[in-house]
Amino acid sequence: MYGKIKEHLKNELSQIREAGLYKSERIITSAQDAVIRLDSGKEVLNFCANNYLGLSNHPELIAAAKSALDTHGFGMSSVRFICGTTDLHKELEAKIADFFGTEDSILYAACFDANGGVFEPLFGEEDAIISDSLNHASIIDGVRLSKARRFRYKNADMADLEVQLQNASDARFRIVVTDGVFSMDGNVAPVDEIIRLAQKYDALVMVDECHSAGVVGETGRGVTERFNVRGKVDIITGTLGKAFGGAIGGFTTGKREIIELLRQRSRPYLFSNAIPPSVVGAGIRMFEMMAETSELQNRLHQNTEYFVAKIKEAGFDIKPTKSAICAVMLYDAKLSQEFATRLLEEGIYVIGFYYPVVPQGEARIRVQLSAAHKHEHLDQAIAAFTKVGKILGVIQ
Numbered sequence: 001m002y003g004k005i006k007e008h009l010k011n012e013l014s015q016i017r018e019a020g021l022y023k024s025e026r027i028i029t030s031a032q033d034a035v036i037r038l039d040s041g042k043e044v045l046n047f048c049a050n051n052y053l054g055l056s057n058h059p060e061l062i063a064a065a066k067s068a069l070d071t072h073g074f075g076m077s078s079v080r081f082i083c084g085t086t087d088l089h090k091e092l093e094a095k096i097a098d099f100f101g102t103e104d105s106i107l108y109a110a111c112f113d114a115n116g117g118v119f120e121p122l123f124g125e126e127d128a129i130i131s132d133s134l135n136h137a138s139i140i141d142g143v144r145l146s147k148a149r150r151f152r153y154k155n156a157d158m159a160d161l162e163v164q165l166q167n168a169s170d171a172r173f174r175i176v177v178t179d180g181v182f183s184m185d186g187n188v189a190p191v192d193e194i195i196r197l198a199q200k201y202d203a204l205v206m207v208d209e210c211h212s213a214g215v216v217g218e219t220g221r222g223v224t225e226r227f228n229v230r231g232k233v234d235i236i237t238g239t240l241g242k243a244f245g246g247a248i249g250g251f252t253t254g255k256r257e258i259i260e261l262l263r264q265r266s267r268p269y270l271f272s273n274a275i276p277p278s279v280v281g282a283g284i285r286m287f288e289m290m291a292e293t294s295e296l297q298n299r300l301h302q303n304t305e306y307f308v309a310k311i312k313e314a315g316f317d318i319k320p321t322k323s324a325i326c327a328v329m330l331y332d333a334k335l336s337q338e339f340a341t342r343l344l345e346e347g348i349y350v351i352g353f354y355y356p357v358v359p360q361g362e363a364r365i366r367v368q369l370s371a372a373h374k375h376e377h378l379d380q381a382i383a384a385f386t387k388v389g390k391i392l393g394v395i396q
């Protein structure tokens with residue numbers, strides 16, 4: 001039975017390989033951190049993790065996870081509404097709402113699920129979803145699962161958003177959906193202007209804070225802090241898998257009735273397991289740490305400013321960034337691969353991105369800064385970029 005599709009799949013796989021689009025996994029044998037060990041035994045500096053605050057291997061989160069393992073065990077063996085809700089889950093949901101200044105929150109196994117389960121329960125065929133063209137795959141999939149009409153506007157283009165809002169003017173409800181930070185460029189969505197347009201055209205606003213929460217804004221409260229619009233975004237989704245410890249877990253936070261209805265109707269919440277106590281316990285401790293001090297945010301912001309200034313000074317062409325993502329533009333796909341390979345030889349672990357992950361002819365190295373990076377790590381990375389850049393003729 002398998003024979004026929006097996007040939008077909010092998011064919012497809014070799015096409016992926018021939019197109020140079022085959023993704024392989026690099027094996028890491030240490031914990032996630034600024035310095036990681038690869039299976040070759042080589043130690044390298046990691047500049048491609050979403051470990052923005054350096055919490056992935058933080059002793060306080062490890063201790064909190066262990067403590068929750070001791071008090072609440074390993075697994076929940078249930079979805080939330082049957083017997084998968086502990087006091088810890090409720091505490092974490094309250095802490096998320098506190099952090100974002102929202103009314104209530106609901107946890108999911110991942111933000112992919114939060115985005116996958118947010119549209120279908122809230123919007124029907126009479127409604128319109130207006131989505132930024134660079135929004136994350138999980139938003140695109142979530143929108144597909146709803147019956148609402150779909151409109152797309154050019155990335156962060158407010159004139160085009162206004163046109164789409166006008167096109168959707170006959171809908172019962174309208175919602176504008178955007179990533180807070182766009183992961184390939186590091187630009188921030190102009191959420192203040194989006195809110196202004198949404199008010200003008202009577203639309204709701206949803207922001208996916210996956211790359212912005214913990215990072216953007218003076219104290220890391222995300223784009224609503226940066227634009228001074230706390231409480232004015234109706235729906236925020238986010239992840240515990242990036243700045244917030246990097247383990248697993250997602251959430252939706254926002255208006256009370258929206259969250260309440262999601263608990264009744266959102267399919268990834270109703271039909272998928274509750275996240276384990278260890279992850280929830282560490283999440284609670286993480287939000288306590290965020291409330292105590294913005295030290296990690298400060299360090300991240302300083303590291304980012306320093307790296308961006310130095311890489312520009314070295315002569316590299318970078319995308320304007322307002323986040324902890326710095327896209328070093330190389331334009332040519334092959335060059336981006338060669339550049340990343342040589343950087344690894346120099347002990348700097350980054351990835352070269354090219355079409356279809358970014359537009360054709362816009363290949364780049366995406367550098368992600370972290371509060372875990374020490375000054376000497378940044379200097380080492382800049383020296384390696386400069387060396388490889390000169391060898392490959394990217395800079396003078």
Ligand SMILES: *Cc1c(COP(=O)(O)O)cnc(C)c1O
Pocket residue numbers: 109110111112113115136138179183208210211238239240241248249250
């Ligand atoms: C990473 C990411 C997600 C998915 O988050 P997970 O919790 O890893 O599923 C969703 N949206 C955006 C914008 C992301 O960057």
